[in-house]
Structure formats: structure tokens, C-alpha cells
Amino acid sequence: MNGGEQSGLLPVEAALQRLLTLAEAAPIGDNQRVGLADADGRVLAEPLIAGLDLPPWANSAMDGYALCLADWAGEPLTVSQRIQAGSAPPPLQPGSCARIFTGAPLPAGADTVEMQENVVVEADGRVRFSEPLRLGQNVRQQGQETRVGDHLLPAGTRLGPIELGLAASLGIAELSVRRRLRVAVLSTGDELVEPGLPLGPGQIYNSNRRLLIAWLRRLGCAVVDGGILADDLQLTRAALAALSDVDLILSTGGVSVGEADFLGVALREEGELALWKLAIKPGKPLTCGQFRGVPVIGLPGNPASTLVTFGLLARPYLLRRMGVQRVEPLGFALPAGFTWNKPGKRREYLRARLQNGRVVLHPNQSSGVLRSAAWAEGLAEVLEGTTLAEGDSLRFIPLSEILG
Numbered sequence: 125m126n127g128g129e130q131s132g133l134l135p136v137e138a139a140l141q142r143l144l145t146l147a148e149a150a151p152i153g154d155n156q157r158v159g160l161a162d163a164d165g166r167v168l169a170e171p172l173i174a175g176l177d178l179p180p181w182a183n184s185a186m187d188g189y190a191l192c193l194a195d196w197a198g199e200p201l202t203v204s205q206r207i208q209a210g211s212a213p214p215p216l217q218p219g220s221c222a223r224i225f226t227g228a229p230l231p232a233g234a235d236t237v238e239m240q241e242n243v244v245v246e247a248d249g250r251v252r253f254s255e256p257l258r259l260g261q262n263v264r265q266q267g268q269e270t271r272v273g274d275h276l277l278p279a280g281t282r283l284g285p286i287e288l289g290l291a292a293s294l295g296i297a298e299l300s301v302r303r304r305l306r307v308a309v310l311s312t313g314d315e316l317v318e319p320g321l322p323l324g325p326g327q328i329y330n331s332n333r334r335l336l337i338a339w340l341r342r343l344g345c346a347v348v349d350g351g352i353l354a355d356d357l358q359l360t361r362a363a364l365a366a367l368s369d370v371d372l373i374l375s376t377g378g379v380s381v382g383e384a385d386f387l388g389v390a391l392r393e394e395g396e397l398a399l400w401k402l403a404i405k406p407g408k409p410l411t412c413g414q415f416r417g418v419p420v421i422g423l424p425g426n427p428a429s430t431l432v433t434f435g436l437l438a439r440p441y442l443l444r445r446m447g448v449q450r451v452e453p454l455g456f457a458l459p460a461g462f463t464w465n466k467p468g469k470r471r472e473y474l475r476a477r478l479q480n481g482r483v484v485l486h487p488n489q490s491s492g493v494l495r496s497a498a499w500a501e502g503l504a505e506v507l508e509g510t511t512l513a514e515g516d517s518l519r520f521i522p523l524s525e526i527l528g
């Protein structure tokens with residue numbers, strides 16, 4: 125049992141497991157074919173299988189001269205042809221070599237390439253090889269990278285620049301991908317005002333909406349922007365009812381023990397509601413449930429809590445619904461550049477940076493503060509009930525690993 129369970133708080137792993145179980149019960153069923161130009165960030169629906177050998181034919185890895193090693197007795201060779209990339213050369217004339225360039229097909233009969241730096245061109249135009257030769261050197265054999273039928277990427281792979289380049293190298297122009305998840309974003313709170321409008325007494329600008337919409341788009345989701353939702357039961361019911369065609373309603377705010385928690389009331393009346401108290405800081409309260417069958421996740425409203433709970437819990441949930449297998453960030457172990465002597469009941473995700481190979485913390489870790497998140501390069505994980513001395517190892521999760 126870890127500190128989370130002892131304290132009556134739900135440990136992060138348990139919360140994640142519950143969300144992933146829910147996600148697996150509601151997978152995205154339908155797929156679509158998209159051109160490579162539109163496939164960045166999408167999730168493969170079928171494995172990528174090679175339909176040709178790579179390279180498709182043996183070719184030279186160097187600019188130089190191609191010859192048949194077995195036929196060669198060490199004498200200078202005449203150059204019988206010149207082969208550029210993109211050409212289809214005739215067979216090599218016996219007793220000769222071919223001038224050849226990187227990426228050009230090896231002529232039938234040739235099996236070895238010497239780079240031009242190791243070749244002396246004599247006055248009569250014949251070439252002399254000044255270094256010992258090894259059979260097959262500087263030749264990229266047909267199928268050396270990939271054979272027809274090889275499984276190169278499993279279904280569930282998120283496509284990025286490298287995967288798109290790989291598909292293109294196989295001549296594949298279109299891929300079958302999962303359709304985009306439709307996610308509605310609602311920002312709850314009477315105090316919220318959109319940027320660009322004047323700020324009245326007691327009001328603050330809505331930052332979560334922009335944060336979540338941009339992030340969801342990076343994840344390949346189609347966003348339905350539900351705007352600001354006032355703290356009012358009728359309006360909350362109406363807003364939720366209008367979102368019957370989305371895959372997830374994602375809201376922020378109104379999930380702690382305050383009296384303006386109308387999201388919870390609406391879910392209880394017309395769906396299901398689970399209120400979790402998580403062993404995570406920032407981000408303790410989280411709502412999970414459904415409204416008339418549409419899944420709902422309610423993140424805490426403090427912007428840094430929104431960031432951490434979205435990144436570590438809602439993001440994996442969304443990716444798993446798209447069929448992605450590895451959904452959690454790996455992070456890596458680094459030495460702490462700070463001391464930590466307040467063992468907590470909640471696992472802390474601290475806004476941190478690297479400095480001289482060590483993890484240092486922003487001085488303002490308040491859950492309302494995005495400024496420190498913008499300064500941070502990652503989240504430093506301090507487990508429940510632990511203290512740290514400088515140099516102790518901790519997990520550092522780069523923000524770049526979760527922001528997409």
C-alpha cells in the first residue's frame with residue numbers, strides 16, 4: 125500500500141488504470157483513409173506492411189567504381205559505363221569497371237564498389253584500386269532494409285514525421301487511420317471572461333479553454349468549443365444535452381467541494397458521477413462519469429491542475445480510445461538539484477527545468493500559476509511520502525513528451 129491509499133486518496137496509477145479501462149470499453153470503431161499529407165498525428169488503424177523490397181534493387185552506397193571482384197586480378201580496369209542515380213544500366217562488360225554514383229543501381233555482374241577516394245585514375249583513363257577490396261563493400265543489397273511482407277508499424281501507432289517518411293519510402297500514398305475523436309471543451313465558472321474583453325470586478329481570464337483546445341488539436345482530436353459555462357444548473361444541463369454527438373465532454377472547474385458544482389448534479393441526475401480524490405498535486409479533485417451516455421471528464425479548474433491532470437490522465441485516456449498502446453510518458457531519471465523535506469500524501473508534479481544536469485524547481489508551484497509551467501521544461505515527480513536530498517534520483521517528465 126502506498127501513501128495515496130493510506131490517506132484515502134486514489135493513487136495516480138489506480139486512477140489511470142480506471143480511465144484506461146473505460147477507454148478500452150469505448151474504442152473508436154470507424155476508420156478513414158487519408159493521404160500522407162493529412163496523416164501527421166493520426167493513429168494507424170491497420171499495420172503498415174511493406175509491399176516492396178527496400179532498397180528495390182542493389183545500389184551503390186558511395187560515389188566510386190563498381191566491379192566484379194571474382195573476375196579481377198589486381199590490374200587497372202577500363203571504365204566501360206557511367207551510372208547515375210535514376211538510370212537503368214546494362215550489364216557490366218567483363219574485365220571492366222563502371223563509374224557509379226551514390227544511389228545508382230549496380231549493373232548486373234558487379235558486386236563490389238570502391239569509393240573514389242581510394243582509386244587512382246591513370247593517364248590512359250584506366251582506374252587502379254589502391255586499397256584491398258572486400259566482396260560486397262559499399263553495396264546496399266536489395267531488401268537489406270525491408271522485405272515484401274515485413275510488418276513495419278503495428279496498428280495503433282501514432283504517425284509522425286518518421287512514420288510518414290517510412291510509408292512514403294514504400295510508395296504508400298494513403299493510410300487507414302482512426303477517425304478523429306470529437307472532444308467538447310467546457311470552461312465552467314461565473315468568474316471567467318474571454319481574452320480581448322474587459323475584466324470586471326471578481327473576474328479572471330479563461331486560460332484553460334485555450335490550453336486544452338490547442339493541446340487536443342495536437343493530439344489529433346476534433347474540438348467542439350463549448351465556451352464558458354456559467355455556474356447554473358439549467359445552463360449546465362442544456363450545455364451537456366447539446367453535446368450528444370461528441371466522444372468526450374471535457375470540462376474544467378467546479379469539481380471540488382464547492383457549492384457551484386452543477387456539473388456533478390447534472391451527471392447524477394441524467395448519467396453517472398464518480399468524484400475522485402486523487403493522490404496528485406496539483407490536481408486532487410477529478411470528476412469522471414457520463415451524461416446521457418456521453419463520457420465526461422471534469423478536470424480541476426486551477427490552470428496548473430488542469431495541465432497536470434490532462435497531461436497525465438486525460439491524455440492517456442484519449443490516446444487509448446484511439447487504440448494507442450503506450451500512452452504514458454516514460455520520462456527519465458535525473459538527479460535532483462533541490463532538497464525536498466516535506467513528504468506529502470499526494471504525488472507531486474513540480475514545474476522544473478534542467479540546470480547543469482540536475483532538476484531545479486520554479487519557486488512558484490501554486491496550482492493557479494501557468495507562468496511557472498511556461499518556464500518549465502518538464503515535471504519533476506516526487507512520490508508520496510518521500511524526501512529527497514540533492515543528487516537523489518527522481519523521474520523527470522519532459523513537457524515535450526506529453527504536449528502532443
Ligand SMILES: Nc1nc2c(c(=O)[nH]1)N[C@H]1C(S)=C(S)[C@@H](COP(=O)(O)OP(=O)(O)OC[C@H]3O[C@@H](n4cnc5c(N)ncnc54)[C@H](O)[C@@H]3O)O[C@H]1N2
Pocket residue numbers: 311312313315316328329330331332333376377378379380381382406407408409423424425426427429491492
Ligand atoms: N474546501 C476545499 N476546497 C478546495 C479543495 C478541497 O479539497 N477542499 N480542493 C482544492 C483543489 S486541490 C483544487 S485543484 C480546486 C479545484 O477546484 P474546482 O475544480 O472545483 O474549480 P473551481 O473552484 O471552479 O476553480 C478553481 C480555481 O481555478 C480557477 N479557474 C477555473 N476555471 C478556470 C479557467 N478556465 N481559466 C482560469 N482559471 C480558472 C478558478 O477561478 C479558481 O480560482 O479546489 C480547491 N478547493
Ligand code: MOO
Pocket residue numbers: 404405406407408409424426429491492
Ligand atoms: O491540487 Mo489542487 O489541484 O491544489 O490545485
Ligand SMILES: [Mg+2]
Pocket residue numbers: 312313314377378384425
Ligand atoms: Mg468554478
